[in-house]
Amino acid sequence: MNTSILQVRLLGNLEVCFSDKKLPLPATRKAQVLLAYLVLHREQPQSRSRLAELFWGDRPEEKARRSLSTAIWSIHHCLADITCIRSDQDIVQFDPQAGLWLDITEFEGLLPRDDFSSLQTALALYRGDFLDGFYLLFFPKKENF
Secondary structure, three states: OOOOOOOEEOOOOOOEEEEEEOOOOOOOHHHHHHHHHHOOOOOOOHHHHHHHHHHHOOOOOHHHHHHHHHHHHHEEEEEOOOOEEEEEOOOEEOOOOOOOEEHHHHHHHHHHOOOOOHHHHHHHHOOOOEOOOOOOOOOHHHHHH
16 A cells, blocks of 8 residues: 555544554544545535535534534644645535545455455455444434435
């Protein structure tokens, strides 16, 4: 695996690494899940209004948008000098051109193969359930994940 790209592990506990160094996670659980969501949906820009509704739909719109901005700031802070989150006043997107290794993509690519080596590699990648420990209970629209 190329270590000069961002490595995101979603199987088991969320883990983010760059250059073989484990990076700190965003401060809140929702910010961590937001990072995972943006990575998984990196091909499509996400509207701030939709994200605010999806993650903070139980709050008034202005407060939800403020919470979203804080979560995005937290993600930027954790990723430090790695420029991979695009955002403006209307949209947020994980840069689809950014170098990224994602365990779930690798895992899914190995499963259809029927050779023993691929299955061993897939087994090694599987560190637990998808976003284990998050349960997505606070996520009002789980089917949108």
